[in-house]
Amino acid sequence: VALRVLLLGLGHVGRRLVEILAERSRHPALTGLDLAVVGIVTRNHGALLDARGIDPREVVSDFRRTGFLPGSAGSGAADGLAAIRSLDYDVLVELTTLDVERRGEPAITHVRHALSRGRHVVTANKGPIAWAYTELKALADESGCALLHEATVMDGTPVFNLARRCLRGNTVERLDGILNATTNFVLGALERGVSLAEAVAAAQRIGVAEADPSLDLDGWDAAVKLAALANVLMGASMAPEEVERESLAAVGRERLLAAHARGSRVKMVCEAVREGARVIGRVCAREIPVGHPFAAVEGTGSILRLTTDILGKVLIVEEDPDLSTTAYGVLSDLYAIAEGEWTGRPAGG
Amino acid sequence: VALRVLLLGLGHVGRRLVEILAERSRHPALTGLDLAVVGIVTRNHGALLDARGIDPREVVSDFRRTGFLPGSAGSGAADGLAAIRSLDYDVLVELTTLDVERRGEPAITHVRHALSRGRHVVTANKGPIAWAYTELKALADESGCALLHEATVMDGTPVFNLARRCLRGNTVERLDGILNATTNFVLGALERGVSLAEAVAAAQRIGVAEADPSLDLDGWDAAVKLAALANVLMGASMAPEEVERESLAAVGRERLLAAHARGSRVKMVCEAVREGARVIGRVCAREIPVGHPFAAVEGTGSILRLTTDILGKVLIVEEDPDLSTTAYGVLSDLYAIAEGEWTGRPAGG
Numbered sequence: 027v028a029l030r031v032l033l034l035g036l037g038h039v040g041r042r043l044v045e046i047l048a049e050r051s052r053h054p055a056l057t058g059l060d061l062a063v064v065g066i067v068t069r070n071h072g073a074l075l076d077a078r079g080i081d082p083r084e085v086v087s088d089f090r091r092t093g094f095l096p097g098s099a100g101s102g103a104a105d106g107l108a109a110i111r112s113l114d115y116d117v118l119v120e121l122t123t124l125d126v127e128r129r130g131e132p133a134i135t136h137v138r139h140a141l142s143r144g145r146h147v148v149t150a151n152k153g154p155i156a157w158a159y160t161e162l163k164a165l166a167d168e169s170g171c172a173l174l175h176e177a178t179v180m181d182g183t184p185v186f187n188l189a190r191r192c193l194r195g196n197t198v199e200r201l202d203g204i205l206n207a208t209t210n211f212v213l214g215a216l217e218r219g220v221s222l223a224e225a226v227a228a229a230q231r232i233g234v235a236e237a238d239p240s241l242d243l244d245g246w247d248a249a250v251k252l253a254a255l256a257n258v259l260m261g262a263s264m265a266p267e268e269v270e271r272e273s274l275a276a277v278g279r280e281r282l283l284a285a286h287a288r289g290s291r292v293k294m295v296c297e298a299v300r301e302g303a304r305v306i307g308r309v310c311a312r313e314i315p316v317g318h319p320f321a322a323v324e325g326t327g328s329i330l331r332l333t334t335d336i337l338g339k340v341l342i343v344e345e346d347p348d349l350s351t352t353a354y355g356v357l358s359d360l361y362a363i364a365e366g367e368w369t370g371r372p373a374g375g
Numbered sequence: 376v377a378l379r380v381l382l383l384g385l386g387h388v389g390r391r392l393v394e395i396l397a398e399r400s401r402h403p404a405l406t407g408l409d410l411a412v413v414g415i416v417t418r419n420h421g422a423l424l425d426a427r428g429i430d431p432r433e434v435v436s437d438f439r440r441t442g443f444l445p446g447s448a449g450s451g452a453a454d455g456l457a458a459i460r461s462l463d464y465d466v467l468v469e470l471t472t473l474d475v476e477r478r479g480e481p482a483i484t485h486v487r488h489a490l491s492r493g494r495h496v497v498t499a500n501k502g503p504i505a506w507a508y509t510e511l512k513a514l515a516d517e518s519g520c521a522l523l524h525e526a527t528v529m530d531g532t533p534v535f536n537l538a539r540r541c542l543r544g545n546t547v548e549r550l551d552g553i554l555n556a557t558t559n560f561v562l563g564a565l566e567r568g569v570s571l572a573e574a575v576a577a578a579q580r581i582g583v584a585e586a587d588p589s590l591d592l593d594g595w596d597a598a599v600k601l602a603a604l605a606n607v608l609m610g611a612s613m614a615p616e617e618v619e620r621e622s623l624a625a626v627g628r629e630r631l632l633a634a635h636a637r638g639s640r641v642k643m644v645c646e647a648v649r650e651g652a653r654v655i656g657r658v659c660a661r662e663i664p665v666g667h668p669f670a671a672v673e674g675t676g677s678i679l680r681l682t683t684d685i686l687g688k689v690l691i692v693e694e695d696p697d698l699s700t701t702a703y704g705v706l707s708d709l710y711a712i713a714e715g716e717w718t719g720r721p722a723g724g
Contacts, residue, residue: 046685053684056544182686184541191540192533194710195405196703319692322668331694335402336395337531337703343668343690345680354545354686361543 028062028079029364032113034106034136035121036068038233039150039177041089042349043121043356048082059361067109069122072098077114107132110139117172117363119356120149126246126266130157141165141173146368148359150177150352155254156266172368175258177355179205179251180328183344187358189259189332196334198259202297203330204323205251206309207347208235208242209274209294211325217282217291222275233349234326245271245309248296252307256298259332262305264298269307277311285313291321319343377411377428378713381462383455383485384470385417387582388499388526390438391698392470392705397431408710416458418471421447426463456481459488466521466712468705469498475595475615479506490514490522495717497708499526499701504603505615521717524607526704528554528600529677532693536707538608538681545683547608551646552679553672554600555658556696557584557591558623558643560674566631566640571624582698583675594620594658597645601656605647608681611654613647618656626660634662640670668692 033040047063050056062079072095074080088096110118118140122133130153137147137154141162149155154162155175166173179185189198204210208229215225226243229235241247249269256262277292285292295312298305314321319341323329331341344351362368382389396412399405411428421444423429437445459467467489471482479502486496486503490511498504503511504524515522528534538547553559557578564574575592578584590596598618605611626641634641644661647654663670668690672678680690693700711717 053544053546055546056685059544183689184537187541188533188537192536192707194714195402195408195706197402197404316665317671317673319668319671319694322666322671324666336405336699336706338696338700339694340532341690341692341694343692345668345688345690347687350685351687357544357685358541365543 028060029360030064030114030116031061031119031360032065032067032109032115032117033063033119033121034067034110035123036066036071036089036095037121037123038349039352039356040121041086043353044082044085046350046353046357048086056357059357059364061360061364064115065109065113066095067104067106068095069103069106071095072101073104073109074098075113106136107139110136111143115145117146117148117360119360120147120151120154121356122151124151124153124250126241126250130154134158134162137162137173138165141169141171144169144171146172146174146363148172148174148356148363150175150356152178152250152254155257156250157253159254159257160263170368172359172363174359174362175254176359177352178254180330180342180344181347181352182355182358183328183342183347183351184358185255185330185342186258187362188342193332193334193337193340196336198332198334200297200299200333201255201259201330202295204293204320204328205296205330206242206245206248206294207326207328208239209248210323210327212243212274213277213282213292213294214325216279217286232326243274245273245294248294248309249307252296252298252309255330256305256307260298260300260305262298264305264307269309272310274311281311288313290315293320293323295320377409378709379413379463379465380410380468380709381414381416381458381464381466382412382468382470383416383459384472385415385420385438385444386470386472387698388701388705389470392702393431393434395699395702395706397435405706408706408713410709410713413464414458414462415444416453416455417444418452418455420444421450422453422458423447424462455485456488459485460492464494466495466497466709468709469496469500469503470705471500473500473502473599475590475599479503483507483511486511486522487514490518490520493518493520495521495523495712497521497523497705497712499524499705501527501599501603504606505599506602508603508606509612519717521708521712523708523711524603525708526701527603529679529691529693530696530701531704531707532677532691532696532700533707534604534679534691535607536711537691542681542683542686542689545685547681547683549646549648549682550604550608550679551644553642553669553677554645554679555591555594555597555643556675556677557588558597559672559676561592561623562626562631562641562643563674565628566635581675592623594622594643597643597658598656601645601647601658604679605654605656609647609649609654611647613654613656618658621659623660630660637662639664642669642672644669
């Protein structure tokens with residue numbers, strides 16, 4: 027029985043996900059994943075529902091031609107929450123854009139309603155995990171449902187699934203890493219003598235930075251990711267606004283040159299450490315000696331180090347990610363559900 | 376029901392494993408693993424059997440005092456194969472020493488007999504995976520049993536479990552990394568002006584190099600690990616003797632200095648690449664630019680990069696491993712079995 031998926035949102039990641047599904051025959055190992063997209067509901071591109079399963083090839087070709095879902099050209103915004111509450115599906119895939127000012131809403135509401143109906147949730151939107159993880163995870167456990175979110179940190183590179191499935195028995199004592207692609211990309215450009223404005227524009231051209239880059243530059247994106255990691259991996263109850271942040275704007279080129287003269291690079295480092303019963307989070311510019319794994323993270327790459335009580339230190343690195351990397355984060359979570367990690371038996375239905 | 380474990384061999388890793396079990400209360404997350412060691416059979420330290428479960432604290436204290444298992448002082452070599460064939464247990468944990476000259480025997484025979492009896496196998500001995508994976512995996516699948524081997528490459532850092540559990544749907548196109556701790560440690564010492572003999576002696580003192588270091592220096596250990604990785608992750612049928620090897624002895628200090636002058640470091644790199652339908656393996660000295668993640672691997676650390684068709688490139692890094700890191704590799708495999716990844720229901724019995 028195929029896993030019936032409802033997609034909410036169809037931005038870059040959602041479109042790449044649908045493209046991968048349309049090109050399945052090019053990925054031999056992917057054939058084991060049996061899923062049917064039964065609905066795609068968007069704010070700006072229309073909506074498409076088909077209980078028998080949507081043909082992803084049709085979505086890809088229509089979207090490329092019209093910028094809309096098939097049959098949706100000119101239609102108004104679809105009601106995502108109504109779809110979540112009324113349609114029949116096994117998994118909600120929440121792909122809407124993070125709204126930091128609204129502290130993760132309306133994505134939190136979307137997730138809550140799906141879990142309340144006993145539906146699994148996969149979210150690429152960081153809001154629910156950064157601001158409401160404790161509540162939503164309890165709801166998921168109560169409903170016997172999955173709440174998965176691999177794509178929220180380091181795109182599809184295994185981070186949460188790594189900890190859940192490959193580090194059992196360990197306690198994460200601390201975590202640190204480089205988690206924001208825009209600031210890392212911009213720091214590299216600043217080192218090469220490019221101005222901040224030019225560097226940000228270049229990051230926007232390659233699709234890394236948003237039209238408004240301040241969420242990246244001011245450390246909000248990193249703080250949201252750090253809160254998500256601390257909440258899930260260290261049992262913290264950390265809201266992003268509790269994370270101490272340093273803005274990239276405060277890091278002048280002089281500091282980069284002085285670091286270079288000392289054989290170091292400046293990197294924006296995220297860290298979460300235990301202090302007594304609490305977990306403290308920081309995003310700050312740090313001077314890292316060349317030769318340290320953090321100094322080797324170039325461009326849009328990222329790195330996370332977990333320090334654990336038994337295994338010791340393990341680092342996972344993402345190199346040259348693209349949209350497929352993020353889309354895979356969603357696919358890897360769908361695999362976990364399709365293979366019965368929650369129900370104890372394969373597939374949906 | 377506790378998972379009943381038979382340990383074969385009690386070297387450094389086995390003793391550390393028993394120590395961790397004896398100190399479980401210090402590792403809060405470990406309490407979820409319900410296992411009973413029902414037998415420990417060794418060549419040099421006696422044997423101990425107890426169907427109700429051996430007390431690991433007693434093993435630790437007796438071994439520290441006498442160098443033998445409780446009640447075994449002065450006894451001869453125990454018959455491992457007889458124990459595998461006759462005792463009642465759920466999982467064989469194969470911890471005997473790799474014998475390269477005998478191409479992985481007798482460990483291969485041990486694993487074959489346990490699987491034939493329908494028992495799960497966890498091996499820290501690389502031989503069965505490097506020389507007999509295809510046969511043994513088919514036997515395991517036929518018997519509905521697990522054949523797990525996380526500790527064979529990069530100690531307990533997730534490599535095989537990472538690929539099996541967190542990269543589903545991807546095809547591994549190539550893999551490369553630094554996998555031998557002794558040569559990496561020795562290269563670092565050579566860079567600092569230490570002689571080869573002194574560097575090897577230092578590696579022996581910290582317990583990284585064996586009394587006979589030639590298996591490390593000549594690339595055999597790396598070739599065995601590379602074959603294991605290629606066989607499991609790329610579906611190869613690669614024997615270690617088919618891996619092209621370069622000896623560290625052929626890498627003079629001049630080459631390290633010349634690389635340094637060019638802003639690079641020499642590292643012993645393992646790589647497996649597809650060439651048509653075949654997978655080719657090499658272990659060779661490579662000049663790596665400082666700033667590359669491989670150049671940041673210090674001392675006894677290691678790194679593995681997997682290049683996949685959907686996710687892209689993912690790297691996993693082991694930093695400052697100790698015996699607990701390797702022992703955890705065994706524990707993580709026991710978790711997979713105890714949680715029912717093979718039987719579809721938790722625990723043994």
